[in-house]
Amino acid sequence: MIFSRFLHHTSPFLLTSTLLATVSISSLITSTSALAAAGNSASLDALEKQMARIQAQQMELQKTLISMQKQIAAQRAALSPKGHKTATNHTITARSTTPATNRYEWADSNEGPSGKPRTATAMNTRPPRHLRNGDTSEAQPVFDDTNARPEVDAVIGHRDEDVIAHLADNAVGPHPRETVGAQATGALGDHGVFHMGPVAIILGGFLDASAVYENRHIPSGTFNYWQDMPYPNEPRYHTNNFDGSARYSRISLMARGNVNSHSTISGFYEMDFGAGASTTDAYESNSYAFRMRQLYLAYDNSKTNFHFLAGQAWSLLTPGRVGITPRQESLPETIESSMLAGQTWTRQLQLRFVKDFFQHRLWLGLSLENPATLYDTTGFQNNNGTVTLPNGSVATISSNGTGLTNDAPFSNEIAPDVIAKIAWDPSWGHYEAEGIVKFPHNRVSSLGQGHNNTVVAGGGGGSMILPLIPHTLEMRMAGLAGVGIGRYGSVLLPDATLRANGSPAPLFSAQTTAGLIAHPNPRIDVYGYFGYQAAGRRFSNYNGSPYGYGNPAYSNLGCETELSTLGCTANTRSVMEGTIGAWYRFLKGKYGTVETGIQLAYSRRQAWKGVGGAPDTSLSQIFMDFRYLPFQ
Structure with a gap:
């Protein structure tokens, strides 16, 4: 009953939001073609503003999806036999693996979806505190369902992660990319990324x-x-x-x-x-x-x-x-x-x-x-x-x-x-x-x-x-x-x-x-x-x-x-x-x-x-x- 009422209230919003996003994307494609021909600063500013509006609509959709997830989890808990463990208090971590695609992974506060102990990876670890003050190098937005409000560290990812192995959370973590320790070991940047096919x-x-x-x-x-x-x-x-x-x-x-x-x-x-x-000489050319x-x-x-x-x-x-x-x-x-x-x-x-x-x-x-x-x-x-x-x-x-x-x-x-x-x-x-x-x-x-x-x-x-x-x-x-x-x-x-x-x-x-x-x-x-x-x-x-x-x-x-x-x-x-x-x-x-x-x-x-x-x-x-x- 509760779930039915929830769907009754959220379905119109989801439908409306989806239609708005579809219309916005369609208009963006049309506008892009027109504005690309114009090629002036004002046109580019307008294009960026329209992209920002679409991103805001996507954020609203995320909040709604998170709210639905909480309701589903609550309903499953109510319907499960007594003593049966259900997954609760999940966090959805969204990460842009390329400029065009988003990848979502489960990261439970205590357990993963299969009941196994939680581990962190280079793709599903929330950035450490010292990377959050305006640093976009980690490029991973985090949506926390504890208050149904997204906390955004970076909206758009600029690059693939250069740490590709899955890692456990040891409170040390990979090198913060901007530090000299990371530079010494060969850290990659987040500005110079090119895609050549796959x-x-x-x-x-x-x-x-x-x-x-x-x-x-x-x-x-x-x-x-x-x-x-x-x-x-x-x-x-x-x-x-x-x-x-x-x-x-x-x-x-x-x-x-x-x-x-x-x-x-x-x-x-x-x-x-x-x-x-x-x-090489130290007197003229210094040509090392x-x-x-x-x-x-x-x-x-x-x-x-x-x-x-x-x-x-x-x-x-x-x-x-x-x-x-x-x-x-x-x-x-x-x-x-x-x-x-x-x-x-x-x-x-x-x-x-x-x-x-x-x-x-x-x-x-x-x-x-x-x-x-x-x-x-x-x-x-x-x-x-x-x-x-x-x-x-x-x-x-x-x-x-x-x-x-x-x-x-x-x-x-x-x-x-x-x-x-x-x-x-x-x-x-x-x-x-x-x-x-x-x-x-x-x-x-x-x-x-x-x-x-x-x-x-x-x-x-x-x-x-x-x-x-x-x-x-x-x-x-x-x-x-x-x-x-x-x-x-x-x-x-x-x-x-x-x-x-x-x-x-x-x-x-x-x-x-x-x-x-x-x-x-x-x-x-x-x-x-x-x-x-x-x-x-x-x-x-x-x-x-x-x-x-x-x-x-x-x-x-x-x-x-x-x-x-x-x-x-x-x-x-x-x-x-x-x-x-x-x-x-x-x-x-x-x-x-x-x-x-x-x-x-x-x-x-x-x-x-x-x-x-x-x-x-x-x-x-x-x-x-x-x-x-x-x-x-």
């Missing part, structure tokens, strides 16, 4: 002008090469330095298409100008070379919850922030392009297989990644990867590139690095544990004979993100320890040295980072980090001569005296960095986003003790940056 082309990237002022002369620009921090024996220890460049400007592109209703394939390109070239940062294809299946990635991407060892999802790596918001001492990362070729379980709460990943071993050959005679051993034999650890590769050492490898990760997304926080196994390999030769050497190395670690104030203040912590894994840290400490017989001797390595990151409003990011990376030592003495890494027989007598000839071997034992900084987006609109950042950093390098002591040195820096993001 394929969407989405642009991203920025124009970047950054500079650093530091109290030591380290000729690496805003890329910190901490192992080159000078000791007082070098003149550049005693002089300040300023350097700036636009070389870390970036462009990215994603091509994405739906294979069917539950699977998607995508290709992602990300480039910058961070590579040097033989013709275009380089590949990321280049991979990805396949995602939402029916089987299986994900595959092939190509160059951030290593699976890199900490993440939700699930195991590309472009959701947890990278520091720093200006320095080397990021942070102790940060775990590489970008390299990989075949990655990921499966998620329990409504996207538990993720398991396995990755086969391109291997490399960074050797330290202090004490040995090293001629482009051919190392002369104390017994007269020769160990071949690397060779310079030939053909189309660059003229730099490529280590001799026998198998890929094998990396496994487990990620857990409860309702509060993101937690990861990972492990790596690798196989350093070389050959030792003497006249007419030789043998190969392979050793097993690896380690493990983990990371977590704690949303102290969800979407406003979070704490990040990460660490990795093991043997032979130094190259996976920003400081690039060595993976291994050599034994006196020439076989690889993996070095102990440990690295850790911790930070607090705040987003007090959509225009500001504030951060503070501490990072630390250390290397162990392995050495030998043969016929009175020292070999290996961190040998206490090495001379450090001249490290504290400018232009001393007494020697300063100073193998690095550890590097630490503390830094604070902030970003401010002072312009944001249809033209994109313009932001500026400043960062203060203090680093300290300590050497292994040798003859003359254990020297240390420090570095203080001020980083400055202006960045224009045309697609954000």
Whole structure:
């Protein structure tokens, strides 16, 4: 009876509204043809007003549909047997997947339509609080039936979501697209979207002008090469330095298409100008070379919850922030392009297989990644990867590139690095544990004979993100320890040295980072980090001569005296960095986003003790940056 009365009252309104919408759309099509011919500003304004009226009518229809849904739910509850559970208190989330179509999904406050625990996805999650003050980057209107009035964050979507895997709500969530953390991982924009048949082309990237002022002369620009921090024996220890460049400007592109209703394939390109070239000079042209940062294809299946990635991407060892999802790596918001001492990362070729379980709460990943071993050959005679051993034999650890590769050492490898990760997304926080196994390999030769050497190395670690104030203040912590894994840290400490017989001797390595990151409003990011990376030592003495890494027989007598000839071997034992900084987006609109950042950093390098002591040195820096993001 109640339902009949409801239909009696609402049917005329629905019919009238539908007719009005139909008439409006018909008149809009007619008007568009006429106004397109006119092509003046007044005509375009009139067209926009008519579109706004149609949108208002659509909103009224939505309110009516929501009211009907509540009545249907109430009637079903009344008619159901006692104790039978019915779905109530639903929210309809409307999202524009393309400029021409809307997609509606159920998101229950406690349960989904099938009675399963609620999970959030990149398409049905209400935008976090800090994205609601005029930011349309999420482009998803939300209609809440609790008061039968629509709350609209954005009426028209400008692009497809670049997070395509379904994700559980962990109060951390994907990177807010406008933040520098998202930019670091390869966030796509919402202004540069093109549709070529069934394929969407989405642009991203920025124009970047950054500079650093530091109290030591380290000729690496805003890329910190901490192992080159000078000791007082070098003149550049005693002089300040300023350097700036636009070389870390970036462009990215994603091509994405739906294979069917539950699977998607995508290709992602990300480039910058961070590579040097033989013709690059710092006196005239500053012509840095275009380089590949990321280049991979990805396949995602939402029916089987299986994900595959092939190509160059951030290593699976890199900490993440939700699930195991590309472009959701947890990278520091720093200006320095080397990021942070102790940060775990590489970008390299990989075949990655990921499966998620329990409504996207538990993720398991396995990755086969391109291997490399960074050797330290202090004490040995090293001629482009051919190392002369104390017994007269020769160990071949690397060779310079030939053909189309660059003229730099490529280590001799026998198998890929094998990396496994487990990620857990409860309702509060993101937690990861990972492990790596690798196989350093070389050959030792003497006249007419030789043998190969392979050793097993690896380690493990983990990371977590704690949303102290969800979407406003979070704490990040990460660490990795093991043997032979130094190259996976920003400081690039060595993976291994050599034994006196020439076989690889993996070095102990440990690295850790911790930070607090705040987003007090959509225009500001504030951060503070501490990072630390250390290397162990392995050495030998043969016929009175020292070999290996961190040998206490090495001379450090001249490290504290400018232009001393007494020697300063100073193998690095550890590097630490503390830094604070902030970003401010002072312009944001249809033209994109313009932001500026400043960062203060203090680093300290300590050497292994040798003859003359254990020297240390420090570095203080001020980083400055202006960045224009045309697609954000």
